[in-house]
Amino acid sequence: MTGSSTIKSSVFEISLYFDTIEHNDKENPSYLSRLIEKHNALFYQNPYNEQLGNLGILMDIIRKTSSTTEAALLKPHVFRGLLLFAMSAFAAIWSIDYTSGIIALFDAASYPICIAGFATIYLLSRTKKASEQSLHLTTYLIVAGYLTSSSIWHHMAENGLFSNSAQWLGLNYVIAYLFLEVRKAVIVTIASFIVTLIGHYLALIQHYPLDDTVGVVLNIGIAHTVYIVLLWTVVQMRVEHTKTHERLSTLEQHAMIDQLTNVLNRRGIEDVFKHAEENWINHKQPYAILLIDIDHFKQVNDQYGHLVGDKVLADFAALLNKLTVASNSVGRWGGEEFIILVKSRSNEECFSLAEKVRQTVERSTLGGLKELSISIGVGYANEEKSLFETFQQADSYLYAAKKTGRNKVIDRNQIIKKRQESATEV
Ligand SMILES: Nc1nc2c(ncn2[C@@H]2O[C@H](COP(=O)(O)OP(=O)(O)OP(=O)(O)O)[C@@H](O)[C@H]2O)c(=O)[nH]1
Incomplete structure (x- = not known):
């Protein structure tokens, strides 16, 4: 592998790593709801936020989400795939070196140890006997430990200065960013860089003049600095990309929530309505709209203040949230008017829920x-009525x-009952 092709493949692998992070984040919806909950709590404590408008809150969310994406792990199946890949690569190099008769003593002992190490980690990952983080760190230590010690060993004079093992050292940095959280990767990258330089210096100085030794060590140092700078640039780009993505979805979610009451706003309700109507048309899943208005609310404002x-x-x-189950949607339609959308319940059950809310x-x-x-x-959507008609009914x-x-x-039913009673009285 040449230096530049190794760098290119490193960049590619780092990109894959961050794609995995983004994928993981998408599968973590509770994060957004927790965030929204927290911000509504803040809003509550500071009613003047209303005067500042939504912008202040949204900016606050952006600020607070900006430090959340740096630590992330590979998905277990991707990690195990990489372990299989590493085992195959080590086995291939082992058999090539062995059959060509150039296998060094160091490698003859190290290859099987590394393969056994990867296989053990693979099994531990499958059986979930150890934490993913410790398995990632151990894998990193095996690879980095082998590559660094192998290169130093090969640079000892009797083993030959022109060994190609130094070419592989760049993998130490790639694997650190691939397997570890960014902060840990930075620490091990610096440690690995220092150990590599000092180790090679000590190996070479025993048999070569200072000038030659410093020349080789500087060469390694410059090549590795290029690796580290490029990798770090890619990491920063991807972290920024992930943060932007996260901010956008936070804002999107936030746009559906009423800031004062922490329930769906009108836009959120319209979204829920759309899905309810689709389910009614396609799957005949009934729903009911409970349109709720607080009585004489103007007097509350006038008497006690806004x-x-x-x-x-x-x-x-x-x-309302407390009295309803998760499958119901609660929203603020506007002012002091609220809505509960109840799915897949009989008319009687919907009416009972409305009565329960009123009495509570x-x-x-x-x-x-x-x-x-x-x-x-209350309007019921179970008589081939459209959403518009159902809503109109609830409104009337x-x-x-x-x-x-x-x-x-x-x-x-109440209207029909009333009519029947009036007819009987007449
Ligand atoms: N404090 C506060 N008041 C609001 C808000 N949105 C709307 N209002 C007030 O809600 C009141 C609604 O008054 P009306 O529509 O006359 O209704 P009402 O007094 O409840 O009378 P009925 O509905 O007929 O029982 C108005 O005074 C609005 O200013 C809000 O976000 N906060």
């Missing part, structure tokens, strides 16, 4: 205030609830 009003909204949203609010203290009430209109029943005294739940 900050108390805000706290009522946030407490109410938290209560009656008994609860929200934003320090008692005796609040809500009105709910909410209007009916408001007009007929508030603090009640109205759905189609």
Whole structure:
């Protein structure tokens, strides 16, 4: 392998490494929700954030996400693939050296030891008997230990100055960045660089003049510095790329969350609506829309101020979250109007949930205030109705609830019942 082709393949391998990191991050959705939760908590403590607008919060997220991507590990199956690859490479070189009769004593002993080491690590990785990090570090130590000691041994005079083993030393840096977290990789890279220079100097100085020794060591030092600088540049580029990617998806998620109440905002609800309608059309999975409005909310603001009003909204949203299961979606449609989208439940179950919410609010203290009430209109999407019609139905029943005294739940059945009662009275 020549110096430049080794560098090229190193760069390529480092790229693969960071692709793996990005892939891992995508599979970690809880990170975003935790982040959003944390930021909403911050928002809560500082109501003036509202005046600053979303920009301040989003900038805060960007700042706080900027240190999250540097440590990442190879996926276990990729790691095991690389171990198999290393075993094959060592076995191939061993058999070539052996059959050509040029195998050195050092290598004749080291090749089987390294292969046995890789095989043991492979088995430990499969059986999950050791942590991935310790296996990565051990693999690095085997490879770096072999390459460095082999090169130093070959540079001892009696073994021949022109051994090609020094060419492989660049792999020490590649493997460090491939197997270890960035911070650890930096430390072992520096350690490996120093050991390589001192080891080769000590090996050569025993049999060669100072000038020649310094010349060879400087040559190795310059070549290795090129390796390290190039690798570091690629690592920085990929870390930046990963951070940007993370920031974008954080902002995308954030754009769906209402800052004050920590539930879906209108855009988030519309997204949920779209999926619910698709599932209804394609799989006949029914859903219901519970449109909820806090009664006389203007009086809360007028009497206690907007900050108390805000706290009522946030407490109410938290209560809705508590009363609903994960498959339901809770959102703030706007102002003091909220929505629960219930999936795959009978009309009776949806109505019971709405009643439960109404009764719980009656008994609860929200934003320090008692005796609040809500009105709910319920629309069911199970009679070949479109999303628009279902929403309109919920809206008109909410209007009916408001007009007929508030603090009640109205759905189609209630209207039919009312009509039947009036007909009987007549
Ligand atoms: N504190 C606070 N108030 C809000 C927010 N969004 C809307 N509001 C207020 O919510 C109130 C809604 O008032 P109305 O639409 O008249 O409704 P209401 O007083 O609840 O009366 P009914 O719905 O008929 O029972 C208005 O005073 C708005 O200013 C908010 O984010 N925070």
